[in-house]
Amino acid sequence: MRKSLLVGGLLFLLAVAAWPGVARSPVPPEQGSPVDQIIARAMGPSSLEENLRQLTDEVGGRQSGSPAMRRAVAWAVEAFRQAGVEAVHTEKFTLPVGWSEGDTRLDILASTPFPVKVVSLRWSPPVEAEAPVVDVGEGSEADFARAGVHARGALLLVHSRVLATWEDLFAEYMIAPAIIDRAVGAGAVAILWMSTREHRLLYRHQNALGGQVGRIAQALVAREDAQRIARFLAAGQGVRARLHMPNRISGPVEEENVVAEIRGREKPEEVVILGAHLDSWDLGTGALDNGCNSALVIDVARALRAAGVQPRRTIRFVLFSGEEQGMLGSWAYVRAHRDEMGHIVGVVVYDAGIGRVTGYSLGGRTDVATGVGEILKPVESWGAKQHTADAFVGTDNLDFLLEGVPTLVASQEAGNYLVNYHASSDTFDKVDIRELKLHSALAAVTLWGLAERPDRLGKRQTRAEIETLLQETGLDQQMKLFRLWPQWESGERGRQP
Numbered sequence: 001m002r003k004s005l006l007v008g009g010l011l012f013l014l015a016v017a018a019w020p021g022v023a024r025s026p027v028p029p030e031q032g033s034p035v036d037q038i039i040a041r042a043m044g045p046s047s048l049e050e051n052l053r054q055l056t057d058e059v060g061g062r063q064s065g066s067p068a069m070r071r072a073v074a075w076a077v078e079a080f081r082q083a084g085v086e087a088v089h090t091e092k093f094t095l096p097v098g099w100s101e102g103d104t105r106l107d108i109l110a111s112t113p114f115p116v117k118v119v120s121l122r123w124s125p126p127v128e129a130e131a132p133v134v135d136v137g138e139g140s141e142a143d144f145a146r147a148g149v150h151a152r153g154a155l156l157l158v159h160s161r162v163l164a165t166w167e168d169l170f171a172e173y174m175i176a177p178a179i180i181d182r183a184v185g186a187g188a189v190a191i192l193w194m195s196t197r198e199h200r201l202l203y204r205h206q207n208a209l210g211g212q213v214g215r216i217a218q219a220l221v222a223r224e225d226a227q228r229i230a231r232f233l234a235a236g237q238g239v240r241a242r243l244h245m246p247n248r249i250s251g252p253v254e255e256e257n258v259v260a261e262i263r264g265r266e267k268p269e270e271v272v273i274l275g276a277h278l279d280s281w282d283l284g285t286g287a288l289d290n291g292c293n294s295a296l297v298i299d300v301a302r303a304l305r306a307a308g309v310q311p312r313r314t315i316r317f318v319l320f321s322g323e324e325q326g327m328l329g330s331w332a333y334v335r336a337h338r339d340e341m342g343h344i345v346g347v348v349v350y351d352a353g354i355g356r357v358t359g360y361s362l363g364g365r366t367d368v369a370t371g372v373g374e375i376l377k378p379v380e381s382w383g384a385k386q387h388t389a390d391a392f393v394g395t396d397n398l399d400f401l402l403e404g405v406p407t408l409v410a411s412q413e414a415g416n417y418l419v420n421y422h423a424s425s426d427t428f429d430k431v432d433i434r435e436l437k438l439h440s441a442l443a444a445v446t447l448w449g450l451a452e453r454p455d456r457l458g459k460r461q462t463r464a465e466i467e468t469l470l471q472e473t474g475l476d477q478q479m480k481l482f483r484l485w486p487q488w489e490s491g492e493r494g495r496q497p
Contacts, residue, residue, distance in 0.1 A: 034309045035378045042303040042441035049433045052295040056428040060214045061282030064322045065098045065253035076258040083302035088127035088260040093332030094212040098253035102246035109240040117222035122206040126247040127217035131191045133239040139179035148357045151186035163196040190217035203423035204281040209326030255321045264314040271314045272450040273347045277323030284426035288353035292431045298446045311451035330396035342401045346450045346457045348408045351395040354435045355415030359386040360408040362471040363401045368458040375449030391473040402494035404461035463495045
């Protein structure tokens, strides 16, 4: 017995026993099944923590199209090779435009001026304007009606509620398009969004999907500063402000996805994909979103290699770029591999930090629920069995779903994800490495089960079946809200008739 194997097995038993609800392995992992061996390697000593440290501390925030993103791609290629996966390459695609922020400032021109923390939303057009600030409440139709003609030529302050739940986060995205429409229609100069986080914490979102520049300038204002402005206005004291936001916009920018592969022994033409997005916003260092899961994908590849197992089907690992701009990297991947979509057995995506995994979102595919339960039977006591049939716009499974491929997105407890989401506080210290190792083990078991099943998890749906799924899950309404529906209708996005 090799010393390293013995040590890894002992660490596995000790680590697994530390999680509530996680069963102790009945036999040393090297004497058990391939699943036992895979879990032991995932839970044992690894480069997972050091990989994440390098990505977050040394590469840092990784906006798509930036020099930091190019360094991240090089990091990922080398990390896959160090993990024992030699079949690794990059695949290029093009972002419609490049974008970077200048020196954003919001100067309050009042009898009592005060400093304001502010940051541009990504892909916002530049603006240089001095204008009155008009409070439009939460941005509803009634709020805009009350503002009336005063909204024209103004900086519009939009209120928010403090972010507490996943539903709050989804609502923040869902209400934005209608508010933007109203602001553009009213002839406003810019939108000032009140931060949903307390303690003057700043973060970035992007309200213009598809990698295009937004239709109106938008900035995020620290919550306490925005509330102070609102109090001046509520007291009847007019507030003028100067918004200086010299964002820089360039032409098309080349970007890359990173792809690695373990070839199948019996059905190499059939493929199971594990994916996560490598890009992040740049105020923090992109640890929870989504550096931890980029490191997870690489470590799953390492664990499978270290376990010495070869799957029946090919397992492909993809780190997507351009996710934050509207899943552009995964869309580009699907377009480039459209002829292979019939051979993709399933796609597994991790994209929500390190909160405990409660199951998988099946993207409306109730037909695969039984199969997923069978795959996870060896780790049933871990509690990841609350699978849901919901489908949503928001991560890299979308374009595979629109091609009729079964997709599994890890459903996770919020943990510390929401308060740090896209924020300057999203840094390495927020990641619980022990929990991340458990996620790696779960992802590895999921992949192995998908690759080893005698039969495919589920069939590839026809376009008509996908259309029905979109209607039943309400995903069609989300796509319309974010202006993705015309791409589906035209056949630019999704399975061809």
